[in-house]
Amino acid sequence: MSQSPTTIASTVAAQAVATGSGKPGSHRRRRDRLVWWVVLIIGVTYFVLPLFATFQVSLGMTVPFKAYTNTFNDPKFWYSLLYSAVCAIGTILFSIALIVPTAYWARLKVPRARPAIEFITLLPFVVPPVVLVFGLIQVYGGGPPLGLPITSTDLGSTFLLIAAYVVLSLPYMYRSVDNGLRAVDIQSLTEAAQSLGAGWPTIIFRVILPNVRLSVLSGAFLTFAIVMGEYTIANFLARPAFGPYLSFLGRTKTFEPAAVTLISFGLTWLAMAMIALIGRKSRGRVTVVAVK
Amino acid sequence: MGFLELEGVRKEFATHVAVQGFDLDVPRGDFVSFLGPSGCGKTTTLRMIAGFELPTAGSIRIDGQDISRTPPHDRNVGMVFQSYALFPNMTVADNIGFGLRVRHVKKDDIRRKVSEMLDLIHLAGKGGQYPYELSGGMQQRVALARALAIEPRVLLLDEPLSALDAKIRVALRQEIRAIQRQLGITTVYVTHDQEEALSLSDTIVVMSEGRVEQIGPPSAIYGSPATPFVARFVGQLNVLTGTVADPKAGRMSVGDQAITLGAPLTGAVGSEASLAIRPEAIELGAGEDGAQRLVGVVEDIQFLGPVIRVRLRLDGAGGSLLFDTFNRPGTVPPVLGERVTVSFPSASALVLDATAAAVAASETDIEETP
Numbered sequence: 001m002s003q004s005p006t007t008i009a010s011t012v013a014a015q016a017v018a019t020g021s022g023k024p025g026s027h028r029r030r031r032d033r034l035v036w037w038v039v040l041i042i043g044v045t046y047f048v049l050p051l052f053a054t055f056q057v058s059l060g061m062t063v064p065f066k067a068y069t070n071t072f073n074d075p076k077f078w079y080s081l082l083y084s085a086v087c088a089i090g091t092i093l094f095s096i097a098l099i100v101p102t103a104y105w106a107r108l109k110v111p112r113a114r115p116a117i118e119f120i121t122l123l124p125f126v127v128p129p130v131v132l133v134f135g136l137i138q139v140y141g142g143g144p145p146l147g148l149p150i151t152s153t154d155l156g157s158t159f160l161l162i163a164a165y166v167v168l169s170l171p172y173m174y175r176s177v178d179n180g181l182r183a184v185d186i187q188s189l190t191e192a193a194q195s196l197g198a199g200w201p202t203i204i205f206r207v208i209l210p211n212v213r214l215s216v217l218s219g220a221f222l223t224f225a226i227v228m229g230e231y232t233i234a235n236f237l238a239r240p241a242f243g244p245y246l247s248f249l250g251r252t253k254t255f256e257p258a259a260v261t262l263i264s265f266g267l268t269w270l271a272m273a274m275i276a277l278i279g280r281k282s283r284g285r286v287t288v289v290a291v292k
Numbered sequence: 293m294g295f296l297e298l299e300g301v302r303k304e305f306a307t308h309v310a311v312q313g314f315d316l317d318v319p320r321g322d323f324v325s326f327l328g329p330s331g332c333g334k335t336t337t338l339r340m341i342a343g344f345e346l347p348t349a350g351s352i353r354i355d356g357q358d359i360s361r362t363p364p365h366d367r368n369v370g371m372v373f374q375s376y377a378l379f380p381n382m383t384v385a386d387n388i389g390f391g392l393r394v395r396h397v398k399k400d401d402i403r404r405k406v407s408e409m410l411d412l413i414h415l416a417g418k419g420g421q422y423p424y425e426l427s428g429g430m431q432q433r434v435a436l437a438r439a440l441a442i443e444p445r446v447l448l449l450d451e452p453l454s455a456l457d458a459k460i461r462v463a464l465r466q467e468i469r470a471i472q473r474q475l476g477i478t479t480v481y482v483t484h485d486q487e488e489a490l491s492l493s494d495t496i497v498v499m500s501e502g503r504v505e506q507i508g509p510p511s512a513i514y515g516s517p518a519t520p521f522v523a524r525f526v527g528q529l530n531v532l533t534g535t536v537a538d539p540k541a542g543r544m545s546v547g548d549q550a551i552t553l554g555a556p557l558t559g560a561v562g563s564e565a566s567l568a569i570r571p572e573a574i575e576l577g578a579g580e581d582g583a584q585r586l587v588g589v590v591e592d593i594q595f596l597g598p599v600i601r602v603r604l605r606l607d608g609a610g611g612s613l614l615f616d617t618f619n620r621p622g623t624v625p626p627v628l629g630e631r632v633t634v635s636f637p638s639a640s641a642l643v644l645d646a647t648a649a650a651v652a653a654s655e656t657d658i659e660e661t662p
Contacts, residue, residue, distance in 0.1 A: 194364040195448075197368070
């Protein structure tokens with residue numbers, strides 16, 4: 001079928017519009033860059049503005065930075081911060097010990113159980129912390145049916161708090177570890193290690209764990225952040241954690257809560273940066289081999 | 293008594309029988325290949341030897357010791373995987389030395405052994421690199437060195453070359469065979485590539501649907517297939533169907549052309565008979581005295597580099613026939629539509645029984661005479 005010159009010209013023009021070939025490439029690049037900057041500015045503003053406002057409030061005392069010096073001079077601040085950090089590290093260690101072998105075993109030996117495990121790990125999203133803590137007090141407070149007065153000692157209550165935090169961090173830690181395991185051919189690695197004479201502890205500590213290190217670290221970041229800011233469980237178990245301290249401060253002081261908020265932000269980021277540095281120090285890289 | 297023995301080995305997964313009645317004796321230092329299509333049970337058998345699967349029945353022995361229930365880490369069997377399975381967090385040297393570290397070998401001895409293995413696989417100087425810094429072929433050589441470093445009683449290779457490109461595959465398979473000969477290690481190699489199996493092995497075990505079809509040296513597997521499946525799976529085959537003319541004299545007719553085979557035929561006069569001929573047994577031209585001749589018209593020509601593959605439509609409704617002719621300098625290949633004579637030695641034709649012919653003819657890579 002023949003086409004008139006007009007038809008051909010309009011077709012070419014339409015194609016040019018459709019493919020964008022009619023516009024100079026630099027225009028498009030400039031437009032894309034503009035959109036990129038707008039999105040970035042909105043994101044940064046959303047994140048930084050509240051922090052800046054908090055900073056402004058924290059400077060509200062007659063003497064600049066007085067709220068900060070007051071905070072640093074308060075022993076309760078340091079104690080609660082240290083207490084929460086210790087709880088966070090305990091939670092991370094317990095979570096790794098519980099979740100890495102579980103996720104590994106589920107992937108390797110019982111893949112059918114994975115949906116059930118995933119469901120269990122999502123329960124903390126369904127059961128609110130206040131319900132969880134009342135359940136813990138009910139069961140481990142010394143009353144029936146168990147008659148175990150775990151909450152009657154500081155150590156017992158702290159242990160219970162860490163146990164509750166392990167439950168709270170389940171969805172984050174499990175998903176991180178499971179994603180890490182998905183990226184590694186764990187069956188072949190396990191079998192290769194076995195054929196070379198390695199037993200299960202060697203396989204887990206020297207083959208599997210180092211290869212999901214980054215995933216475990218990202219789970220650890222989230223867990224650390226959750227524990228440092230957690231209020232409900234620590235408060236009901238009467239623990240001197242950072243969350244209840246922050247709440248107490250908010251009720252009794254004007255400018256210090258803002259200062260403490262920013263300090264806690266800074267310290268949490270510092271802790272995360274340290275964990276990231278430790279992670280980066282370990283060499284190696286995970287590669288995924290495509291098998292037809 | 294073989295060094296590696298499998299006796300009545302059977303493996304079931306729920307209701308599916310993956311391997312059945314598997315018997316094998318492998319002499320010390322032999323190179324055995326398990327050859328078969330996907331799902332034929334070859335990898336499952338290998339995994340049972342490695343200890344990753346437990347046999348449902350039967351026994352596996354190495355050097356007379358029953359290892360059927362021994363856990364994999366206590367078998368001292370080296371394994372090379374299709375996916376290399378190198379530990380990504382370890383350097384090449386650490387990977388090779390892993391098995392020795394697990395065995396608490398002294399550091400100096402590990403260093404010496406690793407260096408020895410790196411020399412063996414021609415990767416000296418690469419010990420400090422990580423697996424992701426190496427090519428696929430290099431990674432597989434490291435995997436081989438890692439498996440050999442522990443001086444295993446048996447070396448198992450599960451389609452180790454499948455993920456590599458063709459050139460590297462050929463080079464590496466020669467290297468594997470050279471190393472195996474040098475170390476004299478008993479080796480079991482799983483592959484679905486007949487060329488690999490034929491070129492590497494002392495013995496080939498052809499498997500289909502969980503059963504052993506034939507065990508024998510490559511020449512026997514290729515030249516005297518015991519079952520239709522083996523004839524079909526290994527190499528290419530022409531299946532000609534004709535009628536028996538004189539059973540005692542081994543004479544039959546294909547279409548309206550007569551041929552005489554070396555051996556008597558079993559059928560009665562007028563009954564149908566099928567014979568299989570490899571394309572490379574057929575040559576262009578009348579051949580020597582005593583050769584069997586068929587005439588036909590060239591209907592297709594494929595240029596395959598060193599050889600030219602020709603498809604012939606036989607005269608007198610004799611069906612079609614594939615044959616190869618070497619692409620020697622100066623060779624003038626036949627042209628499409630040309631009427632040519634081909635010949636083959638009587639002894640190269642294999643008479644198939646009715647069932648065998650039906651099975652063989654049903655396969656797509658076989659030329660069948662209607």
